[in-house]
Amino acid sequence: MTATMLDTTATTVRRLLPEPGTTRESFDAYLAAGGYANTAWDHSPTELIDLVSASGLRGRGGAAFPTGRKLRAVAGQPGPRVVLINGAESEPASRKDHALLLTRPHLVIEGALLAARAVGSNDVILYVHDRALERAVDEARKELKRAGAKLPHWRTEVGPPGYVAGEASAAIQWINRRSAKPTFKPPRTHERGVAGRPTLVQNVETLANLPLIAREGAAWFRAVGSDDAPGTVLVTLSGAVRRPGVYEVATGTPLRAILDELGGGTPNGVQALLPGGYFAGWLPGAALREDLTLDPTSLRAAGADLGSAAITVIPDNVCGLWQAARLLRFFADESARQCGACTFGTAAMADALERVARGEARPDDLQRLHTYAERMLPGRGACGHLDGAAVAARTALSVFADEIGTHLRRGGCGRPEHSTLPGLEGKHGR
Amino acid sequence: MAASIADATAKRLRVRIDPIRCTAFGFCTEFCPELFTLDEWGYAWLKQRDVDGRAEALVRETARLCPRGAILVEEVDTPAPEPAPAGTQPIRIRRR
Numbered sequence: 142m143t144a145t146m147l148d149t150t151a152t153t154v155r156r157l158l159p160e161p162g163t164t165r166e167s168f169d170a171y172l173a174a175g176g177y178a179n180t181a182w183d184h185s186p187t188e189l190i191d192l193v194s195a196s197g198l199r200g201r202g203g204a205a206f207p208t209g210r211k212l213r214a215v216a217g218q219p220g221p222r223v224v225l226i227n228g229a230e231s232e233p234a235s236r237k238d239h240a241l242l243l244t245r246p247h248l249v250i251e252g253a254l255l256a257a258r259a260v261g262s263n264d265v266i267l268y269v270h271d272r273a274l275e276r277a278v279d280e281a282r283k284e285l286k287r288a289g290a291k292l293p294h295w296r297t298e299v300g301p302p303g304y305v306a307g308e309a310s311a312a313i314q315w316i317n318r319r320s321a322k323p324t325f326k327p328p329r330t331h332e333r334g335v336a337g338r339p340t341l342v343q344n345v346e347t348l349a350n351l352p353l354i355a356r357e358g359a360a361w362f363r364a365v366g367s368d369d370a371p372g373t374v375l376v377t378l379s380g381a382v383r384r385p386g387v388y389e390v391a392t393g394t395p396l397r398a399i400l401d402e403l404g405g406g407t408p409n410g411v412q413a414l415l416p417g418g419y420f421a422g423w424l425p426g427a428a429l430r431e432d433l434t435l436d437p438t439s440l441r442a443a444g445a446d447l448g449s450a451a452i453t454v455i456p457d458n459v460c461g462l463w464q465a466a467r468l469l470r471f472f473a474d475e476s477a478r479q480c481g482a483c484t485f486g487t488a489a490m491a492d493a494l495e496r497v498a499r500g501e502a503r504p505d506d507l508q509r510l511h512t513y514a515e516r517m518l519p520g521r522g523a524c525g526h527l528d529g530a531a532v533a534a535r536t537a538l539s540v541f542a543d544e545i546g547t548h549l550r551r552g553g554c555g556r557p558e559h560s561t562l563p564g565l566e567g568k569h570g571r
Numbered sequence: 572m573a574a575s576i577a578d579a580t581a582k583r584l585r586v587r588i589d590p591i592r593c594t595a596f597g598f599c600t601e602f603c604p605e606l607f608t609l610d611e612w613g614y615a616w617l618k619q620r621d622v623d624g625r626a627e628a629l630v631r632e633t634a635r636l637c638p639r640g641a642i643l644v645e646e647v648d649t650p651a652p653e654p655a656p657a658g659t660q661p662i663r664i665r666r667r
Contacts, residue, residue: 325589480590481614489611517610523591 153403154365154373157349158389159244165277168284171247177290181255181355189259190216193351195359197371202227202344203418203449204525205370205437208351211341214331215260218339222262225316225335225342226253228269229300231307232418233471233564235451237375238345240387242274245349246281252348254292255355260341263293268312270300304419304475308524309342311477322477323524346375367393367436374435374450378404379563381411381456392436392447397429400454409456413540416440417448419468419562420529422536426457444536453562460556462544465537466494467560472530482521486513487530494534497545500552507545510534582624583647586634588615592641599642603633621647 159166171177184192194209215222226249230238242249253265269275275297286292298316300306306321313334315321334340350372354362363371370392376399379385383405390399396416400407411426416435422445424433433439437447455464473487490513493506514534518527538545547554559568586606595613599606606626610616622630627644634642 325591481593481595481612482590482610482616485612485614486610517616521588521590521610521614521616523589 153389154391155389156353156365156373157241157245157248157346157375158387163244165243165280166245166247168247168281168288171245171251175356176247176352177251177285178352178356181251181352182258184355186216186259186261189255189351189355192354192359193259196350196354196362197359197368198347198350198354198362199370200344201346201350201374201449203232203420205447208343208347211331211343212256212259215262215339215341218332220261221264221338222260223264223266223335223338223340224253224257224260224262225309225312225330225340226265226267226345226348227307227309227312227342228267228274228345229307229312230345231270231302231304232420232449232451233304234379234415234418234453234562235377235449237377237387237450239271239274241345241349241375242269243277246278247285248349248352249345250278250281250285252351253343255351256341256343256348257293260339262341264335264338265293265295266316266335267295267297268300268316269297270302270306272299275299304471305477305524305526308526310524312342313340322479323526325523366391367434367438369438370436370447374447376403376435377449377451378454379451380414380454380561381407381409382454383408390435393434393439396433396435396452399435399452400429404454407454407456409458411454412457412459412461413455413464415445415451415453415455415468417446418451419471420525420532421446421448422532423465423540424536425540426455444539446532455561458556459561460498460544460554460558462494462498462537462541462548462554463558464560464562465533465541466491466498467562467565468533468537469494469530471562471565472526472533476526477524480522480527482518483527483530486518486521486527489513490518490530490534494537498548498553498558500548500550502549507538510538514538582627584622584624584627584630585620585645585647586617586622586630587620587643587645588617589641589643590614592639594639594641596638598636598638599633602636603629606630607633615641 190212198208199205300315300321308323309330310324311321316335330340330342366372373389374392376388388403424445428443440447469491473491476483476487478484493510496502514531518531593615599615600609608616634644
């Protein structure tokens with residue numbers, strides 16, 4: 142069984158991640174691996190943008206915006222322009238940007254420098270909320286300088302922790318005003334960002350793809366992965382798998398194979414899973430039986446999304462409904478409390494689902510949850526936080542429908558009610 | 572063809588509420604209940620996003636009356652189509 146599966150599916154593709162055991166790839170090692178190649182740097186800015194557009198690369202921070210289009214939008218704005226590396230990976234279930242910055246800082250640096258060349262920027266800012274990442278990148282930057290490279294102006298901004306602090310406009314607000322809260326759009330960051338200047342905000346993993354595309358070409362990039370989101374994607378496996386961690390796979394890889402072969406299997410079953418982080422929705426364990434693959438088209442058809450590819454598995458031996466309730470409480474706790482619908486809506490959804498889970502639901506709680514998640518709240522926040530909460534609620538209502546029935550009748554399902562969600566572990570709600 | 576010209580000239584407006592600015596005064600619903608309603612906490616909730624150009628005067632007046640200036644009215648422009656990814660075209664790669 143295992144042997145045949147190994148033949149068919151989730152062999153890792155090693156493009157972004159280093160060889161196993163690498164603590165930090167040195168400048169020399171990166172050079173030997175093809176880094177800072179003339180073939181990449183011979184391209185004019187326009188050629189670079191065309192190449193990225195042709196590659197079909199989409200942002201890996203969660204929104205999957207076409208990177209080429211973003212580069213072009215910033216390049217088309219009057220200068221001076223800024224490049225912001227968003228390394229504030231605030232999704233608790235995700236560790237991939239962290240892993241990339243620590244182990245292959247040069248790949249990210251070269252990506253940011255190529256992006257700066259593409260949009261005509263002489264100002265690069267690294268935004269992180271972890272000093273260890275700053276140190277890894279600073280060390281790499283020193284190596285690069287010692288080798289004689291002339292770099293654009295570079296600075297690091299260490300922002301506060303918090304879910305919404307990693308959002309692009311929140312990063313810019315932090316840098317401009319020391320308030321890491323999202324802002325209403327317009328103005329969009331590509332029009333007015335850091336110090337009012339057009340700003341390219343790009344996720345770490347997205348940038349790490351640029352040196353490879355610039356060096357190897359668009360066709361090479363598209364040779365791996367699905368048509369709608371080509372290339373590889375870094376997944377963070379967590380929850381009830383034997384080997385949690387950060388892995389690299391081609392988009393379009395079957396999810397079951399990722400869990401079994403890379404994750405070492407799911408000894409306690411898969412009751413449900415979050416395939417794309419906390420904002421991209423729940424899937425039932427049964428969805429894995431189908432030809433479910435890790436790409437936006439397949440995941441959307443199943444009812445969720447690729448998001449940041451942080452996959453969390455909920456086993457059969459805990460209460461699934463309490464996981465869903467805990468997730469809604471997380472959204473309520475993490476709201477920036479700027480928008481009324483978010484401040485009150487996230488809390489109302491968490492309250493209602495907790496009452497359902499306790500078997501103390503008011504007669505209209507279920508109906509309210511549907512109304513909040515499907516009609517009243519989507520699209521009404523300044524950032525995506527409220528939408529993420531609505532998705533978490535809407536998908537939970539369908540994925541845990543049977544559980545909800547059991548809890549309404551009996552006040553529980555007899556399984557442990559503690560949360561196993563990464564970063565949100567423990568007892569809750571009683 | 573004639574239809575597309577007519578479509579292009581027909582004015583469409585997009586109404587948006589800045590949710591950070593909105594502090595639930597509720598004037599918008601009083602003045603223009605056709606377009607605005609309130610959620611259960613009293614914050615402005617749009618019934619629809621896109622509005623016919625004929626309602627422009629009413630919508631702009633409602634926006635002007637909002638004490639928080641939270642209502643935005645913009646003309647909808649049709650975005651230029653994005654060229655499809657050209658990954659199948661040969662890309663010149665120079666080797667060092």
